[in-house]
Amino acid sequence: DAGVTQSPTHLIKTRGQHVTLRCSPISGHKSVSWYQQVLGQGPQFIFQYYEKEERGRGNFPDRFSARQFPNYSSELNVNALLLGDSALYLCASSLAPGQGHGEQYFGPGTRLTVT
Amino acid sequence: AQSVAQPEDQVNVAEGNPLTVKCTYSVSGNPYLFWYVQYPNRGLQFLLKYITGDNLVKGSYGFEAEFNKSQTSFHLKKPSALVSDSALYFCAVSPLTGTDKLIFGTGTRLQVFP
Numbered sequence: 750d751a752g753v754t755q756s757p758t759h760l761i762k763t764r765g766q767h768v769t770l771r772c773s774p775i776s777g778h779k780s781v782s783w784y785q786q787v788l789g790q791g792p793q794f795i796f797q798y799y800e801k802e803e804r805g806r807g808n809f810p811d812r813f814s815a816r817q818f819p820n821y822s823s824e825l826n827v828n829a830l831l832l833g834d835s836a837l838y839l840c841a842s843s844l845a846p847g848q849g850h851g852e853q854y855f856g857p858g859t860r861l862t863v864t
Numbered sequence: 865a866q867s868v869a870q871p872e873d874q875v876n877v878a879e880g881n882p883l884t885v886k887c888t889y890s891v892s893g894n895p896y897l898f899w900y901v902q903y904p905n906r907g908l909q910f911l912l913k914y915i916t917g918d919n920l921v922k923g924s925y926g927f928e929a930e931f932n933k934s935q936t937s938f939h940l941k942k943p944s945a946l947v948s949d950s951a952l953y954f955c956a957v958s959p960l961t962g963t964d965k966l967i968f969g970t971g972t973r974l975q976v977f978p
Contacts, residue, residue, distance in 0.1 A: 753907070780964060782963075782964050782965070784966075789970075789971075790970055790971070791868075791954050791956075791968030791969050791970050791971050792908070792954070792966075792968050793968075794965045794966065794967070797963045797964055797965060804963050805963030805964070805965050807965070839907055839908065841908075841964070843964050846963050846964050852898070852910055852913055853910070853964055853966070854910070855900075855907035855908040855909070856907050857905070857906055857907045858906075858907050
């Protein structure tokens with residue numbers, strides 16, 4: 750079975766631009782979470798989506814948004830990019846919120862660089 | 865507020881020696897605790913978790929972790945380190961909000977020398 754997949758692998762954007770990151774969960778997993786990992790820090794929770802509805806949101810500005818599609822894949826959108834948005838963006842999937850007691854399966858991440 | 869602390873930025877150990885990577889936590893109620901490992905240019909891989917029960921939890925690749933409620937610690941251990949264990953290790957806690965949200969520590973880089 751394929752694991753969690755993310756695209757693109759790397760991305761370079763300019764300040765003020767918009768970016769869309771994509772994630773496909775493991776087959777059978779209905780929940781997707783997004784994390785931001787800035788260099789030298791642990792991942793920070795951004796969103797969780799389950800059955801196309803937002804189930805959790807971290808302490809991120811409204812420039813960050815996400816959605817989940819009927820096939821359970823997900824997009825993370827970031828508007829008006831800032832230099833500080835440069836990070837590795839990780840997607841994680843699970844069967845459903847809480848069912849794995851927090852055990853999630855992470856994708857390889859998208860490395861976003863904002864110049 | 866719920867938090868996780870990993871007091872060591874880096875741990876160095878010789879191959880074949882035992883290793884310990886430290887983690888302390890601050891949560892309300894009973895914690896769900898996790899260890900993840902991250903190899904270069906890779907996502908996080910689940911190693912083990914503590915939910916309830918035996919304080920010694922066994923996980924992948926020969927790793928284990930000891931839950932100590934009185935010291936609010938969840939240290940990762942391995943009896944004999946391998947060079948291939950060299951990676952970035954993250955401790956995490958689940959705040960049990962009905963989501964899968966994990967709160968991660970800042971990570972500890974493990975370097976195993978031949």
